[in-house]
Amino acid sequence: DPYARDPIRHPALKPSSKKPFNAEPPPTLLTESFVTPVDLFYVRNHLPVPEISENDYKLEIHFQGKDYSFSLDDLKTKFEQVTVTATVMCAGNRRGEMTEIKPVKGLNWGHAAIGNATWSGPRLSDILRYIGVKENDPSIQHIQFEGLDHDVSNVPYGASIPFNKAIDPKGDVVLAYEMNGEVLSKDHGFPIRAVVPGTVGARNVKWLGRIIVSDVESDSHWQQNDYKGFNPSVDWDTVDFSKSPAIQELPVISAICSPDSGSVVKLNSNSSLNMKGYAWSGGGRRIVRVDVTADSGKTWHSANITAQDSSKEPHHWGWSLWSIDLPIPQGVREVELWAKAVDSAYNTQPETFANIWNLRGVLGNAYHRIRVQVAS
Ligand code: MTE
Numbered sequence: 001d002p003y004a005r006d007p008i009r010h011p012a013l014k015p016s017s018k019k020p021f022n023a024e025p026p027p028t029l030l031t032e033s034f035v036t037p038v039d040l041f042y043v044r045n046h047l048p049v050p051e052i053s054e055n056d057y058k059l060e061i062h063f064q065g066k067d068y069s070f071s072l073d074d075l076k077t078k079f080e081q082v083t084v085t086a087t088v089m090c091a092g093n094r095r096g097e098m099t100e101i102k103p104v105k106g107l108n109w110g111h112a113a114i115g116n117a118t119w120s121g122p123r124l125s126d127i128l129r130y131i132g133v134k135e136n137d138p139s140i141q142h143i144q145f146e147g148l149d150h151d152v153s154n155v156p157y158g159a160s161i162p163f164n165k166a167i168d169p170k171g172d173v174v175l176a177y178e179m180n181g182e183v184l185s186k187d188h189g190f191p192i193r194a195v196v197p198g199t200v201g202a203r204n205v206k207w208l209g210r211i212i213v214s215d216v217e218s219d220s221h222w223q224q225n226d227y228k229g230f231n232p233s234v235d236w237d238t239v240d241f242s243k244s245p246a247i248q249e250l251p252v253i254s255a256i257c258s259p260d261s262g263s264v265v266k267l268n269s270n271s272s273l274n275m276k277g278y279a280w281s282g283g284g285r286r287i288v289r290v291d292v293t294a295d296s297g298k299t300w301h302s303a304n305i306t307a308q309d310s311s312k313e314p315h316h317w318g319w320s321l322w323s324i325d326l327p328i329p330q331g332v333r334e335v336e337l338w339a340k341a342v343d344s345a346y347n348t349q350p351e352t353f354a355n356i357w358n359l360r361g362v363l364g365n366a367y368h369r370i371r372v373q374v375a376s
């Protein structure tokens, strides 16, 4: 069993698959802290967790026919060390809601396949410059990453990001060896992970083993034939993966984490209900507003942003937490609560999943709607 040496996980993580391990925490725990605790951070593995010894670890970089190699010590001492606050989210977060429209292919995620952390290590842009990569070199278009995890035929997990993102010091791509100030855990990529802020989880390659400076995207399955969006009418007979770009920046999203969907809630004495959630947007766009309604949009209220870091858009990589005491009409027994966020480019979320449905169930960012019963 290639999964026999996988790490022990926190019992609160709810698996949608055990081998490989994929799990998310209960949504109500997500809004308890701005920085998601490591052991409650969702896990999305495609393959067994690789065994890597710190002393033998080498990061290989391939550039113009040459291979460069860095030990963990090199990465920790040769370059300026930075700490970046960044949210990582799976493209399939909230897939379960999309499935209610029509089945899709993919793990059945709820709305907690997202987490916010601080990541520390050297900047990728500094390392690339160190080996002689020039920012204006027209022959370089993509930076490819390979993980040290591989399938039974020895094919590693792989992905790539645009060169512009990688070489831009303000792009804040970090080769992290620490998460929330602790040594990176096995599930989250020990000893080194590429953290690509503002970019879909799939490109934040864990157990980073090799970087390839290239004119083309990664040819991996995950870059070419997965993690792409499609027209809602495209099905498995008509889909052509070569026609859609690989997802990089993610669109604006929000979700209600408390109360729990389907729960029985008690109103405050002034007939209001406390609601909490997260909101985030890709590409370094900050959340500027979260709107909520208890009457299907007749009346919208703006929630209070309760936690957000001070970095400025378009380099704002962390999520925002929000909270509101929302007035609930008197005498109501059941109420539907909706939330939608607005980012610093005034992008907002689509109303429903019906018109953004896609066969892989990715990019599910419609208004979040939950129903709760009101206790008498
Ligand atoms: N990196 C490697 N090497 N192998 C993987 O399976 N999964 C990717 C990405 N990086 C993956 C990987 C996907 S799809 C996501 S959503 C994130 O890691 C999940 O990161 P996490 O497990 O730290 O939350």
Ligand code: MO
Pocket: 044, 089, 090, 091, 092, 201, 202
């Ligand atoms: Mo993912």
